[in-house]
Amino acid sequence: MKENSSQPLVTMKGICKSFPGVVANDCVDLELYGGEVLALLGENGAGKSTLMNILCGLYRPDSGEIEIRGQRVHIASPNDAQKLGIGMVHQNFKLVDSMTVLENIILGMKDQGFIPDMKKIRKKVLELSETYSLKVDADASIWQLSVGEQQRVEILKLLYRKAEILILDEPTAVLTPQESEELSKIIHRMRSEGKSAIFITHKMEEVMTFSDQVMVLRKGKVVAELPTAATSPKELARLMVGREVLFEIEKKPFSPGPAILELEKVCAQDDRGLAALKNINLNVRAGEIVGIAGVAGNGQRELAEVITGLRKVTSGSVKIGGKDLTNAKPLQVIKAGVAHVPQDRSQVGAVGDMSVASNLVMKEYRKKPLSTGALLFPSRISAFAKRLIEAFRISTPSTETRVKFLSGGNVQKTILAREITACRNLLIAVYPSRGLDVGATEAVRRQLVSQRDQGLGVLFVSEDIDELEQLADTIAVMFEGSIMAVLPGGSADVETLGLLMAGVQPSNSCDRSNS
């Protein structure tokens, strides 16, 4: 695909950037040619985002040079980057919810005049969306759009600003499989129009489907740069982690026991007072992993909160271990042996300003031997914390280090360590491996399976179909607060699940997918 291989479009040479205590980029070289899609692969904290933030003007390198079309440049701000034709779609979209698509596209552009010529702008936006098959309603407000559509608006915004080099930061993290496929078509389209793209990911499959060239970063250094066609997911995983990764996790044969969690006709509202759960019936049995599939925001968080007592049900009943715990207090649910790895790790799951030891004992501190009556025993707490840090391989300088200084993977391990230790009945894990690198993901998955193998019930929310297929004994698909279908884990294929996640009953639309 290298049309103009004589001169690279982007050259980054010897880029170094460090933050307090970490070297994020250590002499990184990067070359991107016109019409090429480059995948930037690496674990969390490998320095992918830092490198791209340097290219789009958010960070400045400590040393190193950047050349665009052979010219040496200093990119001091996103504005400079835009002038050079570089644009980035961030993981969290930078759109104004209450404004329309068109308004968002021109927002912040200085050359639009005092009263922008909306007719002309609309015409151009429509042209662009036609050319790149970026279907979106130009007059809709952002809040009305799905996540996939919002992403298209972000891409349109860049194209409108004449970006030649698009940087996408984990673009598929929030998409359904169908939407991801759309995105892959869009990227191919852009490539055929001569644009280049760099996308950040830690998923092997995406590298294989999206890219021409792949660059693997590990601990701030480039460990490999290869044509995608010449490599395999397995090789990439090994390069990324620095050791062989076992994709298979051994599970004991499935032999479920009695029901631990029974939800009957549960309804609940979200924070805005809209119906978030609609007549949910769901059981989790001992020794079973029930996977909740679905695109984020379809009621998964509310489901977990209703069970753990953090959200009230408006009707229906919640039974845990045969005991009615409908609208019980969080403490009652904890005492019933339920552990919860919440979606929001930094605000809810962990307390960043407190030490690792404090975070590890936030459930067990009520019990002997960590406390008797009202009194806590700091030395026992610290011994308890040390044991967990070792058992769960949490990498932290000390038990007293504040959690906010740990990496994302270690924060999650801290939460898991605490919850699994406190779990005696049911483990609820909401996106437990989201944003984690391969090594940490593997550790998290193993923990879930080992809970199941010990005869506990596991309710496991994920958006990653492969992960669900691998771990879940039973998969329930959620869409807009309802359960679309409950399928045995092994039998469901990706396409069926994808359609269900998008709210389509496959049996109605196409018969052949029933295998």
Added chain:
Amino acid sequence: MKMVFEKRKNVSIGAQFLVPIISFLISLLLSGIMLAVFGSNPFTTFAAMFKGAFGSMNGFSETLVKAIPLMLTGLGVALAFKLKFWNIGAEGQLTMGGVATAWVALFWGNGIQGPLLLVVALLAGCVSGALWAGIPAFLKTRLKVDETLVTLMLNYVAILFSEYLYYGPWRDPKGYGFPGSAPFPENAWLPRIAGRAHAGLFFAIALALILWIVLRRTRWGFEISIIGASPKAARYQGISVERTIMLTMLVSGALSGLAGACEVTGISHRLQQGLSLGYGNTAIIIAWMSQLNPLAVPFVSLIMAGIMVGGDQVQLMMGLPSAVGTVIQGLILFPMLAGSLFTEYRVRWIKADRKPVCVEGGA
């Protein structure tokens, strides 16, 4: 060269001690400049202040007199601030404590004999301060009403209410029109230890120790830390956030209420004007300077009390306005607040970038 702030990985113990001390020295420097502008020699003034506050038994006992209510209210405020509950109503809680204590001392004397009257009066002060602090806590936990405004406004309510009492129904008929209640019976007087300094000092020191242990070594203290850091996380851990806030605020108010109770039973022996000399407000500064550490509160209170007494002394001896003490107190707070930046961050100088915004060539 460019200055950048880097977050410290671990707050060093050294910085935790050094920063307040250096901040204090800087505030002395600033105060010195101010004094020089007033035309007085800063060194002799500081020396006079120090001598006035700590140099004689008489002066020192006056410093203790002021330090006791500062310690108690300081502890109360620090406890509330641990929860990030911005209780700036210690002044009102102190006043209500004084009012309830006066009520018991004035009107229950016939029913309760001996030193028991003092005990009941002091307890009444605690309960009253607690209830007064309970109002904003209740409004906050039930109706999500902002506590800053409620605690602040309740100060005025409490002060005006006490004025109503000693100008009105409780006014001493034999007081020659002086605004104040009748004196308490002697069995409701708090014993004095030196000069006017009274046994409230022992309460303050004991409570500082107890609170320190409670915060570090008990489940309740642990729960307070979690709520202060993240209420959402606390709820998720099964902690009853509302109940803990209520309980903590009752204790916080009780501490300030006890300060008021000690003032009326230990110093004035009646409810009268000038019950609080702004102790509840100075307590906010003390809580911050102590970095919410109960063990530091007595020491910081002693320094602040010394500045108050020393300020009065320079007024008498050097003809400077007594507001000098107040100004110095204010000048202490600023370097302190600025200093807290240095315990969390460290300053690093880096080479400035070659050129600011420059795009060579470009597209």
